Amino acid sequence: MATKKKAAKPAAKKSATKAAKSAVKKTAAKKSTSGKSTKYVYTWGAGKADGDGSMKALLGGKGANLAEMTKIGLPVPAGFTVTTEVCTYFYDNKRTYPAVLRAQMEAGIANMEKIMGYKFGDSEGFPLLVAVRSGARDSMPGMMDTVLNLGLNDKTVAALAKATDNERFAWDCYRRFIQMYGDVVLGVQKTPDEDHEPFEAVIEKYKHEAYGSDIVDSDLTAEDNKELVSRFKTLVKDRTGHGFPEDPWEQLEGAAGAVFGSWMNDRAIVYRRKYGIPAAWGTAVNVQAMVFGNTGPNSGSGVAFTRNPANGENVLYGEFLVNAQGEDVVAGVRTPDEVSGMAEALPAAFKELMKVRAILEKHFRDVQDVEFTIQDGKLYMLQTRNGKRTAAAALKFAADMVKEKLISWETAVMRNPADQLDQLLAPVFDINEAKKATVIAKGLPAGPGAASGKIYLNADRAVAAAEKGEKVLLVRVETSPEDLRGMIAAEGILTARGGVSSHAALVARQMGKVCVCGASAIEVDYDKKTVTAGDQVFKEGDFLSIDGTAGTVYGGELATEPSEIITGLINNKKASQKTEKFQNFVQLMEWCSKATRLGVRTNADTPEQVKNAVAFGAEGIGLTRTEHMFFEGDRIDAMREMILANTEEDRKKALKKLLPHQRKDFFGIFKALEGKPATIRLLDPPLHEFLPNTEESQADLAEKMGVPVEEISHRVHELHEQNPMLGHRGCRLAISYPEIAEMQAQAIFEAAAQCVKKGIPVKPEVMVPLVGYARELELQVNIIHRVAAEVKADKGVEFDYLVGTMIEVPRGALTADEIAKHAQFFSFGTNDLTQTALGVSRDDMGSFLSSYQENDIYPKNPFASLDTTGVGQLMEIAVEKGRSVKPDIKLGICGEHGGDPDSVTFCHKLGLAYVSCSPYRVPVARLAAAQAAIAESAGAKPAKAKKAAKKAAKKK
Incomplete structure (x- = not known):
């Protein structure tokens, strides 16, 4: 067909x-x-x-x-x-x-x-x-x-x-053949100035001449088709210069x-x-x-799935037409009937089709997408293939087929595409409303799900609106850490610039926020407080809606509803737990746990994020970004006070104000983890990111702090960097200002001591960022160990901890054997490792990414899926060199690649201990890790595979 x-x-x-x-x-x-x-x-x-x-x-x-x-x-x-x-x-x-x-x-x-x-x-x-x-x-x-x-x-x-x-049938076939062959082989196709396909235009013109009104193709007589064949041949000769072969x-x-x-x-x-x-x-x-479905009323053609590919229901699902060839069903020329209607129109053929359906599923052990023709009452099968399916259908197919003993639980795990799993977790738009809505712009699908809200172009106004109970959509040209509060308050985030690894995308995924990035068709005017898309202008306070799964933007408000799986896992509502989809999801995750060798942690900065991730099955934290903690409440004021200080003494005074806030945050995180490990990264971004960058905001800060605005402006200018990504950040900051590392280490260890006293198990892991030289890490490790000893002595408690580093610059990977002498763990920061290895800024590659993909330079966006050939080779070197010095060194990955299925598979092969990703990507990573383990076992000899399975089960 x-x-x-x-x-x-x-x-x-x-x-x-x-x-x-x-x-x-x-x-x-x-x-x-x-x-x-x-x-x-x-x-x-x-x-x-x-x-x-x-x-x-x-x-x-x-x-x-x-x-x-x-x-x-x-x-x-x-x-x-x-x-x-x-x-x-x-x-x-x-x-x-x-x-x-x-x-x-x-x-x-x-x-x-x-x-x-x-x-x-x-x-x-x-x-x-x-x-x-x-x-x-x-x-x-x-x-x-x-x-x-x-x-x-x-x-x-x-x-x-x-x-x-049957002369009508014969000439109907001939007319169809010339049309298809002329189009497909001879290139008789629509030109830019034509509104309709040329053969269809000939048909419509003839119908109008002969009948004065539209009729369906099956009503054309033998004489009609003869005339059309003649006209088609003339068309071919006119367009190609040659007669029809x-x-x-x-x-x-x-x-x-x-x-x-x-x-x-x-x-x-x-x-x-x-x-x-x-x-x-x-x-x-x-x-x-x-074989011919167009011989008369006892013939027909159809397409069908052995089960419903949209929702997984165990019913034959598809369409068919009486007296039609296959292309009629899919071409839209005639409106097909539901395949179930065959039971009445062609009962014997339908009964045979149902038998074939059962045979196919039993033989192929998967849902089949079939094409068939009935010629004079006899059924013929023209094709079968594994059916495409939604994530919801894949989940139900797999669960049902295990119950039916058609497949094993391992096969069920493999049948659920990991890169589609987040569809199950995302809120969705009401189907009927979405059909009526008009797409006004498209961007990159950066945070799955659906969200509607009132437009706010400023974080403070977004927070204020949310506090009043409004649904908020934060719309920015691009976001920065200053926007964090607005992002937290918003239902969703929309940016005109930025890629899938931009700040907006990273934070949105971590928070589980709906996000569309790089919607270049929208124009954001901060002064006029408007968002323009084409000829439509939306003012702040107007509604927009975004679909972060598809990357689409709609004007106005569309109703949404949360995923029943999210409701069941996080909100723990009993009604949701009873749904079949929820139960099937829980079963799938249990199967993943039986198979997985690679651990899955989360990137989380707050207790709430930790709780969500743990509900999804996270085994701990692979990355806490401590800089995000500095933006809550009035903490930013103390941070800015520290940055503006001219002496070490003044910096320490300001840091002393931050210490209790950081300690409280770390205690909340440790408590939420209930003994699971927490890798906490010391301050990473350059200091200028914490200062206001407009004259108005600088004036407000000067008034608040009681200092001349010129002083603030001078400091902002002083901290300006030509390339902040490669500037004064990470361990370089802590080497220049060791008091920053001292304060953060003190906060971590005092929180750990507080947990010990309260009987809460705790496993802190302190991570030093941006290390490229062993000496850089050595200096930081000395500070961290000294502070730990001081806290233990002061609090009178003992606790275990680890100190390690991020491998995120090429030199760090290439000298991993030297660095490993001072590290108990490595965590690959693949966002920055990709940037530094490729020499490409993740936020500025949008202008050439599509060209690179079209020309097969980038198979995929390297910031979304690991460049295993280049960046992966650096990781392999670091793993080998690190283990040559410390065979038991703990190895993980905390870049956004930790939630990408292909990258997870690579990490499994590399032998890492864990991957870490945003909370709402944890189930995706767990599924990908399980699939990697099952695939590896399937490729091993049966005895080895059996032994590996037993070992994995024992470990769990």
Whole structure:
């Protein structure tokens, strides 16, 4: 059955056709090492097949599954697959074919003729017609091209009409064939100044002339279709300068070339880039005997899923049409009926389809997406593949199939795509309201979920509005740490600039906030307090809505509701716990715990964030950013006082004011962790980030502190850096101002001592940022150990702690053996390690990221998914060198990559102890870690896999 197509470039179509015509004469045979010609064509039919379902790399998913369905006895029309190796050859040899291919295809056609009882190109009896379809290793629905009814010409159409005694049917097929072939192979497509596809325009014009009103295609008579065939041929001649090809073999070679050519069309390239499908895989071509759903009221075509792919319900789900070919179902020309309607329209065929449904699920042990045709009451299966599904459906499919004993719990874990899991946790818009709403801008989906709120362009005003009970949407050109309070108060965050690793995105994910970044179509005017999108202007206080899963922005307010899983885990509402989705999620996480070797921690700065993360299954904190604590309440005033101080004594006075606040924060975090470890990073950002940067805010601060505004302005100017990312920050600050590290260490250890006295277990891990030299860490470690000893003596308690560092600059990774002498743990800060290794700012790459991805320089955004080749190599060096000095050194990762499934898999292979990510990404990381462990065990020898499973179970 055909899929809905978008036109590829005509030039590519013509090139494919030209190559097809001359291929056999121009190329030499490819030989195997044995000297025999390589097998390029694999046949199936009458219960026998050369291939099977395991051969997707060679036969593509469609061809492999057609062979498999044939072998298990399902009614599959005979055919053959031209392998993916030919696609590779096609592109490596200027769009030509191996010389032996024609002979092998002729043998394939002969096999089809024998099984079906018809002859290809027969102008006397019933002619064998074929469908030519693509078939990539991974399903790419609708991305490549298909041709149906191939083999028809002016002679064979007459033979078909006579053999079937159905002239309307024969000419209907011929009309369809010319339209598809003309579009797909000959490049007869819509030009920029045309409103409609050229063939459809011809049809509509004829209908108006003949009937004066619209009629459906199935109402066209034989004479109508004859006239359309004539007009179509004229269109082809006018557009291409050549007549429509009459030779069935020329048609077949042209169609195969078009399918191979469509592997490199725009939409296929975009699809592969999105889903990480390598271009080198290529596509197969499947040639299959046609069966016809358009012979009359006892025939039809349809598509169906063996279960509902939207919600997971165990019902046959799909659409069908009576008296139609496959493309009618998906093309939108006619409105399909629900597949359940077949029970009444074609009861015998429906009963057979239900039997096939059960056989397919039992055999493939997964939900199948099938295409079928009923010809004169007989069911034929044209395709099956594992069905695409939503995260909600994937969860239910997996849980149900374990209960049905179709799959193991390990397989169930693997069936839930980790990168989709956050869909289950995100709030959602009301479906009906979203359909009515208009998208006014698009950006990067930085924080999954849906949020509506009143626009506020300033953090203070956002907080004030939230305190009044308003729903707030913080809208900024880009955010900074100064906006933190507004971000906390907001329902969601929208920025005009910034990427998926920008400040807004990082903080939003950590907080579980809905966020859209880099929505360049919006213009934020702070002076006028307006947000403009196109010709629409929204004032502060007006409503906007954002979908952080899709990256879309809507005007006005849309209703949302929280995920029942969030409600159940965090709010602990009994009603939510009873829902099937919640129970299935909990079961999935329990299975993950059975399999996982790699621990999952969280990046969290507050007790509330810790509680949320622990509810999701976090095993501790991998990163607490202490600088975020300085912005709450009036703490920022003490911080600014410290920064403006001119002497060490004055700095210590200011820091003394911050000490109780930090101590209180750390105690709250330790208490929420209930004995789980907490890695706390000492101050990292440059000091200028804590000072106001506008004249108005500097004047306000001067008045508050009772100092001349010039003094503040001078200090801001003094702290200005050309490149803050590489400036006076991290351990460099603490070396210049050791009193900062002393205060923070004192706060950490006094909080730990307080926990010990209250009987609360505590495991602090102090982390020094931005270390590139062993001496840098040594100086900080000396301070930390000294302060720890002082606190223990002063408080009269004992507690254990660790001191380590972040590996986030290349020199730190390359000299990890030297640094490890002073460290008890390493945590890879992959945000900065990626920036420093690539020489790219994560906040400024938006201007070239799309170009780099389109040109296959960046397979993925390197700040969203680890560059395992480059940055990963630095990590490997650091792991090896660190362990060479301290075999038991604890190794983890706390960059945002810790929540990316591909990055988690790499960390598992690297042998890290844990990954750390935002609280709401913890379930995603847990699932990815479990999948990495299961995949590794599956790749090991059975005995080793069994032993590894027992060891993991014992550990848990």
